[in-house]
Amino acid sequence: MALVRGIISRSGKSLGNFWQDIVRTVLYVLLPIALVVALVLVFQGSIQNFSHYLMANGLTNGGSQTIGMGPVASQEAIKLLGTNGGGFFNTNSAHPFENPSGFTNFVEMLVVLIIPAALIIMYGRMAGRRRQGYAIYGAVMIMFLGAVTVAYIAEAHGSPAQHAAGLHTGVLHGSTGGNLEGKEQRFGIAGSALFNVVTTVTSCGAVNSGLESYTGIGGAVPFANLSASETIFGGVGTGLYSILLYVILAVFIGGLMVGRTPEYLGKKIEAREIKLTVLGLLITPLFALFSTAMAVATSAGRASIFSPGKPQAFSESFYAYLSQANNNGSAFPGYTGYIQPTPGNIGAHGVKFADILGGFTMMFARYVPILFALAVAGALAGKRISPPGLGTMRTDNGTFVVLLIGVIILVGALTFFPALLLGPIVQGLTGHLY
């Protein structure tokens, strides 16, 4: 918000009042929407109580179980609306009490995207040039649809382990087919793949299926989304600044290519702004890759790995730090900071190296870019707006949309592609089992 004011400001004195912004956001936007969404979830079957865990006998004597209870729906609504993603239960939005039906799955995805998508349009309106907002919206929508398509095709094809076991992964009558490992029947392949793209393009770490069990290419999609550093819609608040940094970079590169003075919304972009922008964009990948290298190169880091297969083990480690650096919070959940007493994610037996490394990654990779983004805003706020002339490059047409997508993919690919090759992509390209 403050960044937007900086970019569009004409007088350049202040970036607004923090308390005014936050109180208005909470009272007028977050709370009312969360309340309605929570009630829709309960209507569909989510629980909302303060009871003890239930001791159920089961229909047969092998079916007895203890069922977790609690105020789930109210937490669920704000977890998604705030693109936070921490679930009430371990399996997050895969749990029937958190996400009871195909309908709630749709509502949850909508709620995750609604604020980040609206912020882009808001930006265009605040700048007084709606086409700017539509141009950015178009660019992220194209990348979003691309990610959904790839993830769905890969998951519907099934995994090498399924094929090796002799399973038929095509659609049967009354069965979804595809890689249903770690996915719920009521969401199926499409509902799971779409949910995971929605939550990894934003900074919402919610999952409705086990990311670790995704196929190589299907799993590479969340990697790629995180590598784009929350630019495709992005998180509430953080998404817009990430994409605006890329917009500034795209303007600069575009300006260099055609030999014009780079300016955005009438403000000249000069050495100081571009230095801050590039620093803001590169800090996150730097920490993500450095931490991954530390985690796989040291035996203390390797203790956190769950998978016996080598490429999968690398994917687990890489995803952990990429997710933490990008404030997503979803995981290849075999990777853990704890020693597991039994297989699966139950219980905790002490802090590991990976916890400390993760905390370090989050602190630096998250907050430092915000400082740079605000510094860019401050630097731009003070500039006077020059009227657009013949030499001004337009930033609201199809050409700029293509340029913006190109810059995002290029920066993401150049920084992360070698690491991606070692983990998910190699698994996606082979039927070999490890």
Add this chain to the structure above:
Amino acid sequence: MRRDIISSAIGIVVLALLCGVLYPLAVTGISQVAFPGNANGQKVYVDGKLVGSKIIGQQFTDQVIKNGKPQVDKNGNPVTTPDPRYFQSRPSGTVPAYNAAASAFSNAGPNNIATEQAFASNIQAYLSLEKPYDPGLTTAKIPVDAINTSGSGLDPDISPANADIQAHRVAAVRHLPLSTVMSLVSKYTHGRGLGFSGEPGVNVLQLNLALDRGHRARSAGSRGH
């Protein structure tokens, strides 16, 4: 400066109370009045005993008893065997299976040998349970949901294709016409959300409860003669 700190402190306290206390209480209050069944977990009772939750999957298995003692595995969890009178739920990644106090993913990697072995053993178990009643069944005809573990480990549903296969066994063991079991399957099959979101599924607990109810009604009827 002093004014800033005081107003910040007041702001934090007020927002924390509003979002952390008032909001969950309001949602709980409204839900408990408007949707008490859902808000408390859609509990299912049979003869006054709590059987489980309608939307939390459970196992329909019996504990294996040897020499008068229930058998346990090396982790101390009871060894169970599927009860052939009931439709069976999907495989579960929790420990033990369908542990609703600690939901968990299986985290089985797509290219891991261990994953393939787990699938193969699930296929064996499914074939040995169903093939005697459905001789045409082969590995390639098994729907994936019957072999792959679910996301939560607590999936209340199975696919309609999976239910159709199991219907042969349930009908034979309960001495019911296949058409009776099939019509119950279609009765407890739910469609997609809003007609497009998600996949159809069969709620296993509701289906099994309906089978038991039918059984009771019949035995009550035969006693009447």
